[in-house]
Amino acid sequence: MMPSPGAGLLPSYQRFVSGVQPGQLFARRSFRPREKYLILLVFLTFGIVCFGAFFFLPEDFRGNGGVNSVYKVYQRMQKAGPELLIPAPPRSQDEDDNRINAVPVHHGDPRAEDVHLIEDKQKLQAKIDEEYQNQKTLEKPEVLNESRVRASSSSSPLVVRQWIESHETVPPEPSDRMPKIVGGEDKDPIARQRRETVKEMMKHGWDNYVRYAWGKNELRPISKRGHSASIFGTSTMGATIVDGLDTLYIMGLHEEFKQGRDWIAQNLDFDINSEMSLFETNIRFMGSLLASYALTGDVMFRDKAALLGERLLPAFQTETGIPHSLINLHTGASKNYGWASSGCSILAEIGTMHLEFTYLSDITGNPIYRAKVEHVRKTLKNLEKPKGLYPNYIHPKTGKWGRHHMSLGGLGDSFYEYLLKAWIQSGKEDSEAREMYDEAMDAVVKHMIMRSAGGLLYASDLQYERLEHKMGHLACFAGGMFALGAKTQENEVSNQHMDIAAGLTNTCHESYDRSATKLGPEAFHFIEGNEAKSLKNGEKYYILRPETFESYFVMWRLTKDPKYREWGWEAVQALERHCRVPGGYTGLHNVYQLDSPKDDVQQSYFFAETLKYLYLLFSDDDLISLDEWVFNSEAHALPIRGKNPLYRAAPTL
16 A cells, blocks of 8 residues: 655654744645655755765775775764664753663653654664674775785784784793794795695685674675584674684784784673583684684683683583583583483593693683593593493493494594693693503504505494494594604504504595595595495585694604695695685585585684694694694694793792
């Protein structure tokens, strides 16, 4: 039904002038149609002239190509929108500085605003605010142009110095030598060129995240909008910002680092009424905050980490002290996944908190975090283990094992990694961790490391007594783990473990090389005539995973075999060819199809792990040296106590 000619689209009200109604001042209430058309024509002509004149203004007057100024004008129009579209009624002088909700409304007061008018105005403002959030590019950190990208590494020392001077920081511990945390160019010009390619990949992915999904957890690079995986619950915590932060710093992208740092300081809030993964929150958020604190000494990172630690502690409030997998950061309520062997906790999750919680205790002086994870470890140590192996499931109420499924891949992987790395992080003083690692690896080598008919070494999953003869992509980190264990402590099995490390890394490379895209599937089998290849459609996807590149990096650092750099470069080229899109980087549904459908998700760990390991693969060994740093399961660099002056432990009383 069409409105009458005199009807308005927005609510109206009667304006009073000196107590006289408008009808008493003017005999005619409206303009004639011809007068309306004439007035409209005048305003339309004026608007066209003003808009056209903008393009004849000098460049300096308009700003950078005119774009920034247009954005600023748009922002101001957004903020002024309600006042332009719904003029406010007159107020007294005392009321002029008050907001709508602060204006006292009394019945019979001629100055009182109509309730419906206030509601409409608030709805309009809310709509504008929503649009403003969706168009966040108008207020996002500046996306650097290409020339500034090339100059960023040379100007970064000044950026870092200015940044440190403007924030409260904790100085490094006294030392004759400071670790190299930026720079580290290799002497080989080819390696330098390849490293610059990886750095440009980081810029491409980051800039598009800033442009299309700033503050959201992740980016959909094809849809060009925000994305959030189930592990983050319903939260919006800027996972990509937090997860990618130390990689930006190490790459010398310090202006981008400052963008992320400022967002975290101003926006990152852990009071979230939603169930989140304890494991993922710890390795992504806690790990990055701690790494950023170690790299910079900025107390903001330490304090944010402490706040997060407090909200994670309730997950440990179980009958055995073994934490649940899911926690509501607002209420503290926690529980396990329903599918996890009748409500069990998961080995990889409960065992992948030691590095972060121990370091958090050291830098805050609060021993509770270390106490929690040490209790979990002792509980696991004292359990009887089938064949010396650790099943992937354990009941937090009874402290007994669930279903006997063992794996170096998903559900088990990082538990073993953290046993080794906790010993390294402690300056090799945590002998309990190393003993548990050595005993576990003896059992793994005996029962789970297999060789295929075609000569490929692989880590098979074990279901009770039955080998599954397949290996998951997540298990491809194990090549680097075996090598790190062998090189950090020489013993009677060191040579055997180095051979296993080389064999597993080679097999994971084969899984990449035997696909059409030269990227590896999520899982691959070992059946004669069809080895290191996926057999099920649900296993053929690649979601920007880093584990194979992690092993390339560690093996290169420890052996200097040039094939690992060549394999890494093959991976870079494959990522560029098949995963790069104009809006960032995306995973693939089928690595065996050259034109594979894309999953339209740029994972946060693509910045934290995948690109970091590839960048360090082509860097000098002094940059984030393995003698001074240990990587958590999300590749966040944590300092080694007693070896790294950036450990920045709190003074002991």
